[in-house]
Amino acid sequence: MGYLSVTEIAEKWGVSERSVRNxxxxxxxxxxxxxxxxxxxxxxxxxxxxxxKKKERPVTLLDILQEQKSSRYSGGIYHKTQIExxxxxxxxxxxxxxxxxxxxxxxxxxxxxxxxxLNVDDLxxxxxxxxxxxxxxxxxKAPLTEKFIKELHLVLxxxxxxxxxxxxxxxxxxxxxxxxxxxxTALPEEVADKMKALLAEYNRKDEKTIEDIxxxxxxxxxxxxxxxxxxxxxxxxxxxxCLKYNIVPFIIEDDLKMFYYRGLKEWNNEKGYLKDTxxxxxxxxxxxLDYFRIDY
Numbered sequence: 001m002g003y004l005s006v007t008e009i010a011e012k013w014g015v016s017e018r019s020v021r022n023x024x025x026x027x028x029x030x031x032x033x034x035x036x037x038x039x040x041x042x043x044x045x046x047x048x049x050x051x052x053k054k055k056e057r058p059v060t061l062l063d064i065l066q067e068q069k070s071s072r073y074s075g076g077i078y079h080k081t082q083i084e085x086x087x088x089x090x091x092x093x094x095x096x097x098x099x100x101x102x103x104x105x106x107x108x109x110x111x112x113x114x115x116x117x118l119n120v121d122d123l124x125x126x127x128x129x130x131x132x133x134x135x136x137x138x139x140x141k142a143p144l145t146e147k148f149i150k151e152l153h154l155v156l157x158x159x160x161x162x163x164x165x166x167x168x169x170x171x172x173x174x175x176x177x178x179x180x181x182x183x184x185t186a187l188p189e190e191v192a193d194k195m196k197a198l199l200a201e202y203n204r205k206d207e208k209t210i211e212d213i214x215x216x217x218x219x220x221x222x223x224x225x226x227x228x229x230x231x232x233x234x235x236x237x238x239x240x241x242c243l244k245y246n247i248v249p250f251i252i253e254d255d256l257k258m259f260y261y262r263g264l265k266e267w268n269n270e271k272g273y274l275k276d277t278x279x280x281x282x283x284x285x286x287x288x289l290d291y292f293r294i295d296y
Contacts, residue, residue, distance in 0.1 A: 002042075002043045003033075003040040003041060003042060003043060004040075004041050004042075004043050005038070005039075005040070005041070006020045006021055006024075006038075006039050006041070009041045009045070013047040015047070020039070020041070021039060023047075023048050024039045024041065028048040029041055029045050029048065030042070030045060030046075031045060032045065059295075060246055061077070061243065061246075061248070061249075061289070061294060061296060062137070062140050062141075062243045062244075062246070064076075064077060064078075064294060065077065065078050065081065065137050065243070066137055066138070069134060069137055069138075074107070076292060077288060077289065077292045077294060078137075079106075080288055080292075081133065081251075081288075082106050082130055082133055083099070083102055083103045083106055084251050084253075084288075085129075085133060085235075085236075085239065085251050086102055086106070086126060086129040086130060086133065087099050087102040087103075088251050088252060088253045088254065089129065089231070089232045089235050089236075089251075089252070090102075090122070090125060090126060090129060090232065091254060092231060092252065092254075092257055093229075093231055093232060095119075095122045095125065095126065096118070096119060096122055097118070097122050097123070097126055101118075102126055105123070105126050105127060105130075106130055109127075111123060120161070121160045121161055121162075124158075124159050124160050125156065125157070125160060128155055128156050128157070128158060128159070128160075129156060129232065131155050132152055132155050132156050132232075132233075132236050133236070133239075135151070135152060135155060136152075136236050136237075136239055136240035136243070137243070139240070140240050140243040140244050141244055143203060144199060144202065144203065144237065144240075144241065145199065146195055146196070146199060149195075149225075149233065149237065150171050150172060150173075151171065152233050152236055152237070153170065153171050153172075153226050153229055153233050154170055154171025156229050156232060156233060157170045157171070157228070157229055158170065158171075162227070162228060167227075168227050168228070169226070169227060173188065173191040173192060173195070173225050173226065174188050174191065174224070174225065174226055174227040175188055175227070176188065176227065178224060178227060178228075179224075180221065180224055180230070181261065181264075181265065183222075183265070185222060185223060185224035186222070186223040186224065186225070191223060191225045194223050194225075195223060195225055198216065198219050198220065198223065202216045207245065208241060208244075208245045208247075209245075209247075210242070210247050210275070210278070210279075210282075211271070211275065213238055213241045213242060213245075213247070214238070214267075214271075214274055214275060214278060215267075216237070216238075216241075217234050217235075217237070217238050217264075218264055218267040218274070220234050220237065221234050221264055235252065238250075239251075248282050248285055248286055248289070248296050249282070249285060250278050250279075250281035250282040250284070250285050251281055251284070251285060252277070252278075252281055253281065253284065256277050256280060256281055259273070259276075259277040259280075260274070260277050260278075262274075262277075263275070263276075263277050263278075
């Protein structure tokens with residue numbers, strides 16, 4: 001077996017002589033022998049891989065959302081998700097902002113008003129919802145906790161007229177009884193215990209299916225832990241958990257709203273109503289992923 005010098009190996013591998021010496025000194029070149037101050041390297045020695053080379057792993061939707069959020073990439077799936085999720089979730093709760101106005105606020109951080117009266121809370125909650133989406137992207141892999149859920153509510157309702165009401169608890173569980181769709185919800189004094197039990201049961205399983213996420217959502221909405229904003233917080237949680245478990249997420253758009261409400265109401269009797277509605281919404285999001293050439 002023949003040997004080559006550091007200079008010859010450096011040329012062969014396309015690296016600096018210093019790199020070759022470092023490889024040899026750290027025992028990363030099989031058969032390299034130090035004679036005096038000179039390294040003799042087997043001519044068939046293979047170039048070591050870089051120690052800081054990142055291991056290849058699948059690029060998930062979450063990876064792409066985090067990357068585009070960090071770089072503020074415009075026109076990608078992050079951009080699309082911010083506008084579609086914010087517009088549709090707020091619109092379901094009575095926001096009068098249009099899709100174009102929502103998009104304009106996200107893209108320019110301004111709002112153009114021409115012979116039109118806009119509700120200040122709609123504007124604030126739109127901007128706040130953008131921040132909530134950033135929160136669920138940043139914390140997608142984190143466990144779902146009461147603290148995180150309360151922080152979502154705090155960010156969503158911060159600065160609104162509700163936040164200035166003594167009886168409205170922003171970032172904390174409700175102080176007064178409320179109902180949803182004519183149905184009773186948990187009483188204020190019951191909420192903390194019910195939320196702890198719900199999260200303990202949900203977090204008991206290491207892996208979640210879309211049905212697990214939907215079941216949590218139904219129970220969350222029936223508890224209705226906050227004075228207002230439960231629907232939006234609940235849908236943000238579903239999106240987060242889908243990202244965590246590499247399930248294609250979904251956005252309930254206006255044409256599915258009544259099917260979604262029916263599914264929530266009938267979950268105990270027929271899970272298919274809500275599941276089919278969300279799978280239909282998931283197909284719409286898959287179409288976005290197809291357009292942006294994102295695997296799922």
